[in-house]
Amino acid sequence: MAYLAGAKYTGYLCRSNTILICKAPTGVKYEKAKEWRIPCVNVQWLCDILLGNFEALRQMQHNRYTVFNLQEPFAPNQHLVPNLLDAWRVPLKVSSELQMNVRLPLKPKQNEPVIQPSTKRPRTDDLPTPIKKLPPELTPVVLFTGFEPAQLHQYKKKVFILGGNIAESPQKCTHVIASKVTRTVKFLTAVSIAKHIVIPEWLEESFKSQKFVEEQSYMLRDAEAEVLFCFSLEESLKRAQAAPLFKVQLCLFTESYIAIYHHILE
Helix, strand or coil: CCCCCCCCCCCCCCCCCCCEECCCCCCHHHHHHHHCCCCEECHHHHHHHHCCCHHHHHCCCCHHHCCCCCCCCCCCCCCCCHHHHHHHHCCCCCCHHHHHHHHCCCCCCCCCCCCCCCCCCCCCCCCCCCCCCCCHHHCCEEEECCCCHHHHHHHHHHHHHCCCEECCCHHHCCEEECCCCCCCHHHHHHHCCCCEEECHHHHHHHHHHCCCCCCHHHECCCHHHHHHCCCCHHHHHHHHHHCCCCCCCCCCCCHHHHHHHHHHHC
16 A cells, blocks of 8 residues: 555664554554654555545644554545445345345256365375485475465475475475565574575576576575564574584573473474
């Protein structure tokens, strides 16, 4: 919606932001916006602008835009869309016969099998054989994160064709393929272990070349997340490989932590 209105969107808050759209008057961003004197409005402000009320740009302090926790925050202002609502005010004449046809479910024909949509994920046991076998030290062990099952299945096939392996867990991966930085256990664990975190284009280019290509040109760069979480992914990878976290540390877990020991260890 912000892009449609011609605005520039950022997933983080900094002093260069000119307005903060929030659901409720709580949170770190809201407190910082108040401290930096950045106007805070509800989503109705953005909705009104999209509907052509450009006066909202000069009315950020209006009561309509400073009331939060709305039950229907995206409800349009009826005064701005009268033409769209006219069609809903005129009843449609529908015959009783047509209503009955709509309500009754269609009966399957005799001897016609009923096909149910499959809810199973694509299987990986029919993956093709690799074009060549790589030595263990040169075989990428790939971990995927943030992809849909169907897309993931295709990516896995390409990895196997190129002679790579799929990581069973983040602790065993050498490469992570992701489209963006995510704060998941899988991704954060892989940052401290993987040699490379790359974008999907690395795999696509490797598949075109019929071999795993150099990773440097395809390293994941997510400027928005790095600003938001105050870190550098490239520096984090270098630091993790130079001095792995807890490498020379000896940790003791007391009885109260035994139940969640495996999660802490990961």
